Amino acid sequence: MVRYGFVIDLTRCISCYSCVAACTIENLDPSLWDDSDKRRIRLRGGEDGVYPPRIEIGEYPNVMRIVLPMPCFHCENPPCVKVCPVGATYKRDDGVVIVEQEKCIGCGYCIVACPYGSRFRNHTTGTVDKCNLCIHRIEAGEEPACVETCVGGALHLVDFDNPNDKYIREAFRRRAFKVECELGTQPAVYYIPSR
Amino acid sequence: MMVYHVPWGIEVAIFLWFAAMAGMGEVIIALIDKHDIKKSVLKHYSGFILIFSILALIFILSDLPLFIGALPRIISAFLEGRFNLASWMSIGMILLSLEILIASIDVIKYRRLSKWISLIASKESFRIISIVIGGLVTLYSGFLLSVSSIPIWTISPLPILWIFSGALAAIALLDILLWLSGEENPIYFTLRLKFSFGIIVGIIIFMALHISASSRSMSAKESAHMLLYGDLGALFWIGFSLLGLILPTIVDGIQIFSGKSVKEMSLVSSLLYILGALMLRILIIYAGVPYWKFMVI
Known part of the structure; x- marks a missing residue:
């Protein structure tokens, strides 16, 4: 059994947005490319070119501001799945949370329920869109577009059921953190802190 | 005006307004059915409730980019056993459909369009069902927001606020119809109810904003600040x-304590209450700040 997720090494992320560009070109209709609200992966904290970024990490005096590459967290306990009225979004056995486009009615309830802002309305299809971990590429033996294109080698696709995965071991060694919230979502994305 | 982009907009606020007036209107019509109220008033009131129920459904559907195209997908979800009865969205679809059905029966009853349907509608059990469904429709509109990741929409007094604010607007509509029908001196009925419910709505709003402003969530605090002295403050x-609460409550209070009701004053206060209920919903929707805007790691 596999359980996919990401390990993102923030020491290697240079905020170049190449993951965002690669994902958008790979997955979205060209009519959406100009709309920065419609993205399957985002760089949170650095929206609109704001500098320094808004997300604070650490405790005084060791505080710094970071940009956080945020794909869908493919949570263990995804609040978006519970609220879908027609069962169009669900968690697969391999841990990937997907939206079946032909079943989605576009009500947007999952967008409202997701605490991480990982979903958006795709107005070309009239349905809800989100990161599906480029499952079509994984099934073809390739890496997700964002991972493949990452300039600094910060993004890594991992299998959390494989304890020997070198990036998982690295994540634990370097005290990686998750963006957990009070909902107990248990995200499947770990961040290796900048320092 | 700076507001955070939440996925739901004015069409959802209007839906919540119609749903609240339809739901609480249904409760009120069931409660006053046996009272000595002109049948012409109930005939018009039941018509309004049916229109509001249908409009609520249209406005929630208008939020779907697929609009009517969503219907076959909902039906196939039913047939394939995927329809999620644990989702407030699904519960709402069922409740609104039932509300339209009940409101239609009421219209048939008060307009005497069918003898046997009127007979069913006159039964005590139908009144109880009407009260339950009407109350649930209004409550559901509060719970619909409660599972969101937008902290101000999840504060506990919201469903109760929706109930009282919906009831206030529904009573105000009844008050308007009573005055327009030439009913004399409704001061001991609708006027007192409006005044009491106006005060209750004010108290719940105070509670809701206090909870939001003193919350640990930065997003909830930001929402309260936006409403109290931010971009939505005015x-x-x-x-x-x-205009939507204090002024009509004062106008009603003056009439009650002076023991004299004035048609024009009462009509204005009722209209303001109804518009206030809509304004409240628009404000709550637009004051939403998503959790991720103030992520703390």
Whole structure:
């Protein structure tokens, strides 16, 4: 059994947005490319070119501001799945949370329920869109577009059921953190802190 | 005006307004059915409730980019056993459909369009079902927001606020119809109810904003700040608080304590309450700040 997720090494992320560009070109209709609200992966904290970024990490005096590459967290306990009225979004056995486009009615309830802002309305299809971990590429033996294109080698696709995965071991060694919230979502994305 | 982009907009606020008036209107019509109220008033009131129920459904559907195209997908979800009865969205679809059905029966009854349907509608059990469904429709509109990741929409007094604010608007509509029908001196009925419910709505709003402003969530605090002295402040204080709540409550209070009801004053206060209920919903929707805007790691 596999359980996919990401390990993102923030020491290697240079905020170049190449993951965002690669994902958008790979997955979205060209009519959406100009709309920065419609993205399957985002760089949170650095929206609109704001500098320094808004997300604070650490405790005084060791505080710094970071940009956080945020794909869908493919949570263990995804609040978006519970609220879908027609069962169009669900968690697969391999841990990937997907939206079946032909079943989605576009009500947007999952967008409202997701605490991480990982979903958006795709107005070309009239349905809800989100990161599906480029499952079509994984099934073809390739890496997700964002991972493949990452300039600094910060993004890594991992299998959390494989304890020997070198990036998982690295994540634990370097005290990686998750963006957990009070909902107990248990995200499947770990961040290796900048320092 | 700076507001955070939440996925739901004005069409959802209007839906919540119609749903609240339809739901609480249904409760009121079931409660006053046996009272000595002109049948012409109930005939028109039941018509309004049916229209509001249908409009609520249209406005929630209008939020779907697929609009009517969503219907076959909902039906196939039913047939394939995927329809999620644990989702408030699904519960709402069922409740609104039932509400339209009940409101239609009421219209048939008060307009005497069918003898046997009127017979069913006259039964005590139908009144109880009407009260339950009407109350649930209004409550559901509060719970619909409660599972969101937008902290101000999840504060506990919201469903109760929706109930009382919906009831206030529904009573105000009844008051307007009573006055327009030439009913004399409704001061001991609708006027007192409006005044009491106006005060209750004010108290719940105070509670809701206090909870939001003193919350640990930065997003909830930001929402309360936006409403109290932020970009939505003018709309909140002048549009809702003053015109939609305080002024009509004072107008009603003057009439009650002077023991004299004035048609024009009562009509204005009722209209302001109804518009205030809409303004309240618009403000709550637009004051939403998603959790991820203030992520703390």
